[in-house]
Amino acid sequence: MNMTLILLAAGDSVRFNGNKLLYEINGKPMYRYIIEEMDRLPKGLFSRKLxxxxxxxxxxxxxxxxxxxxxxxxxxxxxxHSIHLALKELEHENTDFLFAVCDQPYLKSSTIEALVNGFYESRKGLACLCFRGEPGNPAIFAGSYRRELMELTGDRGGKKIIRDHPSDVFLLEAESAAELKDIDNMSDQLE
Known part of the structure; x- marks a missing residue:
């Protein structure tokens, strides 16, 4: 098992009134939630973190x-572009990739760990969290999908690849819709 964690925190927050990643939820910048959940995971789950x-x-x-x-x-x-930058950093490494976004403040470390373990147990090349079958983030890509990730353009992420290879996808059903909730505007916050 060799997996690199890649956190994506470069979006322009176009639909949000300001930088949403620095927006405080319960006194903490939004992006810190995913960092703290990742810190709760077992040491060694990821070989590198970007x-x-x-x-x-x-x-x-x-x-x-x-x-x-x-x-x-x-x-x-x-x-x-963020995906490409991360993969260029890892171009000489034989690794799988877990991509997570930093605007899902309700995602739990136990869910992330279950996704990683399920990916390896399934022996599939792709995995993602879903709710009621609808794929979301985070998502995992075996190293064999590096070329397809590098072919993505514009504001299209890995969901396209997941949709292109449905038989090679392990889906982990989230316990609640809140875990997949990304905050795109101030009214998106859940209580």
Missing amino acids: IVTQYHDIMEDMKDSEYKIIVNRDSGLGIS
Whole structure:
């Protein structure tokens, strides 16, 4: 088992009134929720951890962490650019990839661990969290999908690949819709 965690934290928050990743929920910046949940996972679950961001505040906060910071200076190119930057950092490594976004503050570490374990037990090449069968994030890609990930363009992420290979996907049903909820505007918050 060799899996790299890649946190995507470079979006432009177009539908949000300001930088949503720094928006505080219960006194904590939104992006910190996923960091703290990842910190609860067993040591060794991930061989490496990367965070792709354009935000100085996040870079400053993460500079002394175990995450390699990948700077995205062209976030306008869409999520595919963040994916490409991470994969270029890992181009000489034989690894699988877990991509997670930093605007899902209700995602639990136990769910992430179950997704990783289910991926390996299933022997499939893809995995993602879902709710009522609808795929969401995080998502896992075997190293054999690197080329297809590099072919993504614009604001199209890995969901396209998952839809293109339905027989090679392990789906983990989330316990609640809240875990998959991404915050796109201030009214999206759950109580």
